[in-house]
Amino acid sequence: MKLIELGSDDKKFRTIKFKENGLNLILGKRNSEDSKSTYNGVGKSLALYLVQFCLGTKANKKITNKIPNVNFYLKFRIDGINYTAKRNTTKQSVITLNDETLKLLDFNSKMLSLLFEVPEELSKISFRSLISRFLRTRKEEYNDFDSFVVKEQEDRSLLSNSFLLGLDAIKVQRKFEFKEEFTKIDKLRKVLQKDEIFNSVFGIEGEISLKINELEKKISILEDDLSSFKVAENxxxxxxxxxxxxxxxxxxxxxxxxxxxxxxxxxxxxxxxxxxxxxxxxxxxxxxxxxxxxxxxxxxxxxxxxxxxxxxxxxxxxxxxxxxxxxxxxxxxxxxxxxxxxxxxxxxxxxEHGGLEDFTSINLKLNDFKFNLDRIKKSSELIANYKKRGDEIKLFLAQDNLSTTTYLENISNTLIKEITDNFSELVKIFYINKFGGISIENNSGDNKLRYSIEARIQDDSSDGINEVKIFCFDLLLLTMKKNHKVKFLFHDSRLFSDMDTHQRFPALKLANKLGEQGFQYIASLNQDTYEMLEKEQDESDFKSIIKDNIIIELSSDNDESRLLGVHIDLEY
Incomplete structure (x- = not known):
């Protein structure tokens, strides 16, 4: 999948046409005549969000309120076939894909099948989680190398990351499903134990069977009474x-x-x-x-x-x-x-006889005993079944734990080596004397995580190194091409703003070189980053890598220079 064009039916919108290969830069500039002006709000980050918007991200009422009834579209190519995804800011529940109107869920399901090679049993993985590995959008998504979606659960994040690294993601899903089932069973068991009737006998050795026997005897006596009961009308x-x-x-x-x-x-x-x-x-x-x-x-x-x-x-x-x-x-x-x-x-x-009220009273008492007996029996049976299932899950987890250890040992010299070597090679582009690598271990703890995956760069707590680690990890997912057909990566300007100044140009140079492998790298840059690069690099390198790859300039000089053609403070 490569991006072709981001546009809108609003004529004020500044259409972005992406180059098919290599580096695509969106430059944000400030008003040259106003020293207090910034490049915030010109539309750099918005462009990234609108790509997500057209690719089925959740509905956003703030967009509806700020820019109602506007159509945005994204043109892209998958396996040589061109697609156009169009979405209206007011009618966000549907997306039109090549003239076929689909509900959001159906669109995401279709995109999942088009872009990712997901085995049938991997039912918990989603298109939105996977595509976000190539589209870090919000500020919080640039905090850690493995955090791509705000508030995404750790187990779901690990599922997507493992899948794109080529690891056995079914093991990831199986562990968190077992743990979720175990937690659910434990909660249900506790709810049953709080039942007023069952709680009075639960947990006391032998009390449950005694209570059941007592109720059965009472029921038998009352049934005999009813069978011989003669109702007198007078x-x-x-x-x-x-x-x-x-x-x-x-x-x-x-x-x-x-x-x-x-x-x-x-x-x-x-x-x-x-x-x-x-x-x-x-x-x-x-x-x-x-x-x-x-x-x-x-x-x-x-x-x-x-x-x-x-x-x-x-x-x-x-x-x-x-x-x-x-x-x-x-x-x-x-x-x-x-x-x-x-x-x-x-x-x-x-x-020898009884009244209807007496007959009814006996019946009510009998039904009450039967109800209590049934509830205690069912609760007791459920508790026993829950305990049995809980023991089975513990056994499955223990077996899966052993099989995971064996699995990781078996791929240590193949897939894990490939992952570590590729990441290490990317790190060497930035740091000659720093070691970089990825460790993948079995997580045998009492949690929902199957693997412990850590990307490390020596001294990675130092300023700017975390951004390099994020850049390298994202490129790793892209270039290893495990289980996906995505051939683009889109980063926001904040990645380069916080990156060590000496590592910005190597990163962009590497991104541009990706074009030789048929990949597309898109990033937004702030003017100060652009100007710093211009000072640090010779004119030829700067022109060929940076200047010549600017696909659009957005500025605060006037509204027409902004992405939307108007000045709007938009939260997304």
Whole structure:
């Protein structure tokens, strides 16, 4: 893949036509008459972003707000076939590729198949991650040699880097997939253990099986109860009638008790003699007659007859009341017997039958037990399955760890040597007395990374060397041509701004020489870098390498000199 042209349907936009091979420079200049002016905002970095925009980077609302409804296009060539990718700043969800409108996902999928030789089982790799290895765009992407996408996960970054180095990327994917599955299983297991029902028995030796047995017994008892349960339609009526019968029986029993108490009192009263001692009375009368010399015997006899009559009447009345009470007691005892018979019949019926509410209550309790049993059984089964799967993953990781060690040993004198030698040769162009190389080791740690890949240049903590390391690593991915058809590399001016001044020209000279191998190197330069190069190099070298390879100049002299043809502060 080589870039041909970046343009827009906005006539103010300054179209960029790329040379097919070698060095392509986009020069940013400041206003020569204004000492305070800068080359920021003229469009150097924007050009790089717009290439990414046309190649399916995620939607950006800031672009829509600043420059709505503008079409940008990128012309490029893959395997001798010309393509044009067109994208609208307002309708960013689709891209038109050679007149075929594709959703962003479909476009990226198609570009992946056109540009990269991805095996079917390598499902986690993406076009956007891979193409960004040739298009470092944002400032943060120039911090480390192996960081190409802002906030890209380490494991995904390693996947793309390994793939483009020609390493076994399936091993990379397999490790982070296993680790992700293991983490997911561990989280699910912890969620299950927090379940209110399961948590009450989980983790106690033997408690789970005991709880299951207990619930199964309770369920069996309730099922037997339900199978013999007889629902009485008039259950409530009989229940109410039984309550009334109980109340009536108590009333009659109370009456019987009171009447028996009255009867006992009457019997006691009958036994009482109103004249306690008749002989004593006669003796008393005789003394009175002697002392008073009067005869009261006749009168006494009359009184005695009167009292005898009263006693007879009293006794007769008590006997009548006694008979009346005895009859009433017999009547109430008879009623109690009849009521108790009916009461006992109702109790027997109630004990043998049940109401719909009771039936429903038993059913609810049964269902509750069944639900709890099912949840505990399933949770227990899942925990066991999760543990088994976790053990399997640990075994797979251990086996993969051993196979990776063997794999790296097997390619140490072939692919790894090729990678290290190529990187070392690139470093020698910049530093004669500094060693450069790439180490590739098995990462056996408890993480998602299969390989530990380190690009090193002696004293690489010194100022400017990190930029050389980035430059060399990116060229390595490009020129080794492992699993890809990309033949261009696009760097922003910040790479050269921070690079050691003595290494800028060798880098650009090497980039230009790439044209001999059919590669295309595109970079933006700031005016101060350009002027420094001009001072340091002889006129002939400067002209042939730098000046003659400028494809467009952007400046802040006027709006027409900017990439968009207008002055817009745009974040991307």
């Amino acid at each position: 259950y409530k009526d009989i229940q109410e009638e039984t309550k009334k019968l109980s109340f009536e029986i108590k009333q009659h029993v109370n009456i019987i008790s009171i009447n028996k108490e009255l009867l006992s009192n009457i019997e006691q009263s009958i036994k009482i003699n109103p004249i306690s001692n008749k002989n004593e009375v006669i003796e008393f009368i005789k003394r009175v007659e002697i002392e008073l010399n009067i005869n009261i015997q006749d009168r006494i006899n009359q009184v005695n007859e009167f009292h005898e009559s009263i006693i007879k009447q009293r006794t007769s009345r008590f006997e009548n009341e006694k008979k009346k009470l005895a009859d009433e007691i017999l009547l109430h005892e008879k009623l109690v017997g009849e009521l108790e018979k009916k009461y006992n019949q109702n109790l027997k019926y109630i004990n």
